[in-house]
Amino acid sequence: MSLALLLGIGIVVTIIFHFIGVYAGAKKIVWTAIVLIWTGVILVATSEVKPKAYSEIKKMQGKYEETDKLIKEAMPKVSLYELIEIKKSYLEHTNRE
Numbered sequence: 001m002s003l004a005l006l007l008g009i010g011i012v013v014t015i016i017f018h019f020i021g022v023y024a025g026a027k028k029i030v031w032t033a034i035v036l037i038w039t040g041v042i043l044v045a046t047s048e049v050k051p052k053a054y055s056e057i058k059k060m061q062g063k064y065e066e067t068d069k070l071i072k073e074a075m076p077k078v079s080l081y082e083l084i085e086i087k088k089s090y091l092e093h094t095n096r097e
Contacts (some may be wrong), residue, residue: 010038017030017034018030018031048078048079053078057078079087
């Protein structure tokens with residue numbers, strides 16, 4: 001999934017929650033929940049991966065030029081979203097063969 005698609009889904013869900021809050025008369029509560037959800041998702045997506053993931057990255061390194069480029073851009077601290085993009089690139093190249 002691309003980042004634009006994920007953001008689009010998040011925006012649509014936010015709008016749906018907004019209208020639910022308007023209908024239920026609880027706009028402040030709903031918007032507080034929306035802000036907390038967005039904050040949590042952004043924190044998780046940008047958090048650094050565990051040391052075990054770096055060993056996985058080392059195994060993927062050196063096989064495909066496009067994947068190596070993503071790894072080089074992501075280092076030295078790899079976020080969860082970057083790891084997902086690296087794995088996606090690696091699997092796409094592996095499946096082509």
